[in-house]
Amino acid sequence: MSDGTTIFAPASGFGRAAVAVIRISGPAASSLLEAMAGRLPPPRRLSLNTLRDPATEDVLDSALIVWMPGPATFTGEDMAELHLHGGLAVRSAVMAALATHQGCRHAEPGAFSRRAVENGRMDLTAAEGAADLIEAETDAQRRQALRQLDGVLGRKVSDWRDRLIDLLAGAEAALDFSDEGDVDEMALDATLHAKARAIRDEIDVVLADGRRGERLREGFVVVLSGPPNAGKSTLLNALSRRDAAIVSAIPGTTRDLIEIRCDLGGLPVLIVDTAGLRDTVDPVEAEGIRRTRKRMEQADLVLALHSGDDSINGAVPLPHRTIRVHTKADLGHDGSDTIAVSAVTGQGLDRLLSIIEERAEAALGGGDALVTRERHRDGLTRCRDHLGRVLSGPALPELLAEDLRLAVRALGEVAGRVRVEDLLDRLFSGFCIGK
DSSP states (O other): OOOSOEEEEEOSOSSSOSEEEEEEESTTHHHHHHHHHSSOOOBTOOEEEEEEOTTTOOEEEEEEEEEEOSSSSSSSSOEEEEEEEOOHHHHHHHHHHHHTSTTEEEOOTTHHHHHHHHTTSSOHHHHHHHHHHHHOOSHHHHHHHHHHHTTHHHHHHHHHHHHHHHHHHHHHHHHHTTTSTTOOHHHHHHHHHHHHHHHHHHHHHHHOSTTHHHHHHHOEEEEEEOSTTSSHHHHHHHHHTSOOSOOOSSTTOOOSOEEEEEEETTEEEEEEEOOOOOOOOOHHHHHHHHHHHHHHHHOSEEEEEEOSSSOOOSOOOOGGGEEEEEOOGGGOOOOSSSEEOOTTTOTTHHHHHHHHHHHHHHHHTTSOOSOOSHHHHHHHHHHHHHHHHHHSSOOOHHHHHHHHHHHHHHHHHHHTOOOHHHHHHHHHHHSOTTO
8 A cells, every 4th residue: 555655756758848747646745736836726627827946935837737636536646737848957846846845755667556556546457558558559559558458357357256256255154154954055066166167168268369468568579580691681671661780791790689670550560680590610600590599489470581592591480480481582583482572672572561460460469358468367377277176076165165265366466456355245245144
């Protein structure tokens, strides 16, 4: 929970701009506004005020301010915003004045979102969606982040968790009152297993998504491989439309991996130039080739390049992840079953990009995945495994209840909410114990 301090930080980018926004959250937000603006403006209305340094009474800026009393705010606390002129000197002076106010401090990264989670304004998956939305570089990443921010995964996890808490409450009640003659244990077990199986099957469907959500965040990885002087660096520059890699007729120029991020049809694609594959005694070049082979093993797609007068040295990944590309097609094409491209004339480049885009679309989808982080997948997998043990066969009632409890906890970790009180509330409201 919050430590009771008031935090502040810029909510806009650094550097010179027309407007700079400083966000404030915490119990001292109102006194800060009164000290700097001389008054507390009407709630949730922008007001033009002269800001002064409370210590010296020096004028800092003429700014728009807004006062937002909690709990109906982003963080659930009293909040304020200062919309300043965007010069560095203005922002620095206002930040310095804020830091001198008692109980105020600079916010650490993510501090506002953390308070929003701690105060129940959003769950952890929605907070992660906000972070992903800020980092989104393509349209598909934007759509996926908006879904998370809107709570698509959070609502699904909350539904599963509520249903599991009901099962756990029933299991705990049956365990506590198992000696009562009117308790039908067989019927309780049958109902519990049916409901647990339904939740387990729903989680299985979500997990069987080919990791599309995580891969969309990271990007579809395309590795350019082939022998020295096969045209890898030239093709990288042509696909990225800039001189990202050094092109030379000297074999072995590329030693390290060069990565370029591209937006193809709204999908993030990472194109990787690599060291030429060949036998070498040069230890530096050999290390580059080792890294090339490792990156090829991890790639979503490998473009195996050759120029017609060379051959591909070394093993390449499985055929379903590899496309042979004949470079320097402007000098002639051998007619084999490869894609012919020329970075000089542009021949075949549109076709190659279309193929990469099709592969990326098939692998990543359009941003509709529920699971977008390894943390989500780990929590859901642990929940499913605990439910699998519940369904595996006869077990002691205590062990069955413990697996249900651990399944509930795993889902709580996904959403950032792990509270024993939820179980107690459900237990006492759902059963007439003591009558």
